[in-house]
Amino acid sequence: MKTTVTMTAAILVAATGVASAQERVLNVYNWSDYIAEDTIAKFEEQFGVKVNYDVYDSNEVLEARLFAGNTGFDVVVPTSDFLRRQIGAGIYQPLDKSKLPNLANMDAGLMANAAAYDADNTHAVVYMWGTTGIGYNAGKIAEILGQDAPTDSWSLVFDPEIVSQLAECGVSLLDAPTEMLPAAMNYLGLDPRSTDRADFEAGAELLESVRPHIRYFHSSQYITDLANGDTCVAVGWSGDVFQAQARAAEAENGVEIAYVIPKEGALQWFDMMAIPVDAPNPDLAHEFINFVMDAQITADITNYVWYANANAASMPLVDPEITSDPGIFPTEEAKARLWGAEVYDSRTDRIVNRLWTQVKTGQ
Amino acid sequence: MAHAAARPKGSVSDVREHPSMTMRDRISGALGRRLVIGTPFLWLLIFFLVPFGIVFLVSLGAPEFGVPPYSPAFEWDGGVPRFVGSFDNYIFLTEDDLYWIAYLGSVKIALGATLLCLLVAYPMAYMIARAEPGMRNILLMLVILPFWTSSLLRIYALMGMLRQGGFINSALMGLGITDAPIQMMQTDFAVYLTIVFTYLPLMVLPLYSTLEKLDGSLLEAAADLGANSFQTFWTVTLPLSLPGILAGCLLVFIPAVGEFVIPDLMGAQDSPMIGNVLWGEFTRNRDWPVASAVAIAMLALLVIPFMLLRNTSALRD
Numbered sequence: 001m002k003t004t005v006t007m008t009a010a011i012l013v014a015a016t017g018v019a020s021a022q023e024r025v026l027n028v029y030n031w032s033d034y035i036a037e038d039t040i041a042k043f044e045e046q047f048g049v050k051v052n053y054d055v056y057d058s059n060e061v062l063e064a065r066l067f068a069g070n071t072g073f074d075v076v077v078p079t080s081d082f083l084r085r086q087i088g089a090g091i092y093q094p095l096d097k098s099k100l101p102n103l104a105n106m107d108a109g110l111m112a113n114a115a116a117y118d119a120d121n122t123h124a125v126v127y128m129w130g131t132t133g134i135g136y137n138a139g140k141i142a143e144i145l146g147q148d149a150p151t152d153s154w155s156l157v158f159d160p161e162i163v164s165q166l167a168e169c170g171v172s173l174l175d176a177p178t179e180m181l182p183a184a185m186n187y188l189g190l191d192p193r194s195t196d197r198a199d200f201e202a203g204a205e206l207l208e209s210v211r212p213h214i215r216y217f218h219s220s221q222y223i224t225d226l227a228n229g230d231t232c233v234a235v236g237w238s239g240d241v242f243q244a245q246a247r248a249a250e251a252e253n254g255v256e257i258a259y260v261i262p263k264e265g266a267l268q269w270f271d272m273m274a275i276p277v278d279a280p281n282p283d284l285a286h287e288f289i290n291f292v293m294d295a296q297i298t299a300d301i302t303n304y305v306w307y308a309n310a311n312a313a314s315m316p317l318v319d320p321e322i323t324s325d326p327g328i329f330p331t332e333e334a335k336a337r338l339w340g341a342e343v344y345d346s347r348t349d350r351i352v353n354r355l356w357t358q359v360k361t362g363q
Numbered sequence: 364m365a366h367a368a369a370r371p372k373g374s375v376s377d378v379r380e381h382p383s384m385t386m387r388d389r390i391s392g393a394l395g396r397r398l399v400i401g402t403p404f405l406w407l408l409i410f411f412l413v414p415f416g417i418v419f420l421v422s423l424g425a426p427e428f429g430v431p432p433y434s435p436a437f438e439w440d441g442g443v444p445r446f447v448g449s450f451d452n453y454i455f456l457t458e459d460d461l462y463w464i465a466y467l468g469s470v471k472i473a474l475g476a477t478l479l480c481l482l483v484a485y486p487m488a489y490m491i492a493r494a495e496p497g498m499r500n501i502l503l504m505l506v507i508l509p510f511w512t513s514s515l516l517r518i519y520a521l522m523g524m525l526r527q528g529g530f531i532n533s534a535l536m537g538l539g540i541t542d543a544p545i546q547m548m549q550t551d552f553a554v555y556l557t558i559v560f561t562y563l564p565l566m567v568l569p570l571y572s573t574l575e576k577l578d579g580s581l582l583e584a585a586a587d588l589g590a591n592s593f594q595t596f597w598t599v600t601l602p603l604s605l606p607g608i609l610a611g612c613l614l615v616f617i618p619a620v621g622e623f624v625i626p627d628l629m630g631a632q633d634s635p636m637i638g639n640v641l642w643g644e645f646t647r648n649r650d651w652p653v654a655s656a657v658a659i660a661m662l663a664l665l666v667i668p669f670m671l672l673r674n675t676s677a678l679r680d
Contacts, residue, residue: 060647063646068431069430090430168543170527211632216549225526229528231527353647354459356647360632360633361633361635362633363633
């Protein structure tokens with residue numbers, strides 16, 4: 001079996017070698033809806049290469065492919081807590097920082113935050129960062145709950161009394177156990193970074209109490225549904241909710257979407273660009289990462305996807321409407337209430353995922 | 364060739380004795396036969412048995428942190444393989460009723476969808492088989508045509524129709540039939556509808572091929588003997604089309620049990636199918652051995668009843 005795999009790999013590598021002699025090819029695997037429209041075209045033009053750009057909508061899908069090995073990807077963008085575990089499994093190669101002069105553009109403070117998951121930022125640099133908060137249809141919420149609706153609080157999705165009133169209108173949660181359970185624990189006044197089984201169970205119990213009022217658990221469907229007015233409230237990733245907002249505005253359908261970092265606090269995450277050890281073209285991967293860290297390129301991406309970046313030099317180039325939005329660049333006060341994801345071991349993962357299945361299915 | 368004697372007359376073994384065949388003919392004939400018989404076996408070996416063996420071996424291992432994310436079931440001990448795996452993963456499956464519930468749920472949905480497919484497809488196939496020969500090809504084309512579009516695209520098209528602000532709800536509300544949109548997405552209804560919609564050609568085609576070959580003189584004989592059209596259908600057409608019914612049902616039922624995309628996109632959260640549970644084991648839990656054990660157990664639970672069914676029907680014959 002092993003020999004077959006090695007042989008197949010050898011043939012693949014040989015085949016890739018032939019291809020790259022004619023034209024250099026870069027394979028990028030990134031989150032869906034997560035790059036400016038012209039970023040890839042600009043890179044292709046500037047470096048005379050071809051880019052294969054593929055997308056996913058969950059860290060789990062990316063991880064499953066990485067653990068299978070021989071993905072053929074040169075650059076991938078895992079979230080920091082997943083990155084840390086993958087580094088532990090030897091999936092990434094250390095970055096050659098001499099090839100990344102644009103590292104000088106990065107915000108030292110945010111890179112230091114990200115270094116909590118990757119000492120000295122050895123393996124990865126921040127692509128974008130954001131929070132996991134709540135997106136809602138402002139008009140419908142006011143109509144159902146009145147003007148004093150608790151739109152600044154997790155009670156919008158975690159208080160059965162309130163959620164039950166919104167159920168008809170549509171409430172969705174992310175299908176991401178490692179983000180939803182800590183948010184529920186935090187709402188209950190527990191430490192969102194706890195790995196204590198009892199805390200997870202308390203969080204799951206809270207989620208089960210609101211489950212009858214949840215329309216679905218999904219990590220990308222809510223963008224379209226919020227924008228179309230098919231759902232009213234969605235726990236979601238900041239930039240994705242802003243995307244729903246933009247789509248609704250474009251469609252001029254009267255739907256007004258807002259994003260809030262709830263007052264109880266929220267998860268702050270970093271999506272990191274990294275190079276797998278078996279990347280076919282690591283040199284070009286370094287060039288791509290360096291290219292993205294260019295102030296203008298990063299600013300273009302933020303202006304398009306409405307996610308915060310960690311590139312200090314790009315800030316003057318970012319649309320002031322974005323830099324002044326507290327949902328994207330939180331105030332100092334809100335920042336103090338953000339938490340970073342805890343990295344779970346396999347046993348904890350199984351507990352979290354089993355509880356999540358129980359929440360979703362009632363079994 | 365001990366079995367040759369048991370073969371019925373007219374089987375390939377008779378050709379051997381033909382006096383006019385030269386030695387060379389016989390040899391090349393034997394080679395040709397072996398090739399013809401061997402090809403499907405080789406196909407099964409490469410695309411079924413070998414992957415099955417790999418999955419089975421993975422299911423005996425333990426999850427591990429690395430690439431690949433499991434420990435092998437065998438260790439090489441001085442050139443001799445030594446078994447170090449265990450059946451713990453199978454025991455684990457019995458300890459949590461989630462797997463059992465998801466499996467039964469999948470069988471229930473697959474059975475229901477197969478039955479619905481049959482009910483829709485039988486009249487279709489019957490009408491096509493009875494249509495003018497020139498018309499038949501056009502009708503068959505209409506059945507097959509949607510198959511040329513990616514099933515994922517067709518599922519998304521259905522999602523567009525079923526959603527809250529979608530075509531159906533807008534039409535119902537526009538006509539004043541309903542006041543509020545009906546929740547159709549994320550329900551079992553959506554799953555059944557989509558499976559029937561997606562798998563229908565797989566049911567129509569085998570039904571059509573048996574109904575089309577149906578000997579018309581048998582129907583005439585039944586009519587001559589005084590059977591009305593319902594009796595003719597019930598006692599002649601239906602029994603004779605059983606092979607087509609069986610083939611169509613298997614073609615729909617087997618992939619429907621393992622269906623993953625449709626329940627993931629359209630299904631209710633509280634009725635997971637085994638495909639979704641299996642996906643969760645692979646991705647969320649990064650537990651390839653348990654995922655493999657789920658796959659093997661599912662296959663065993665599906666295959667064993669079919670083998671029993673086959674044996675009893677062979678006995679009946």
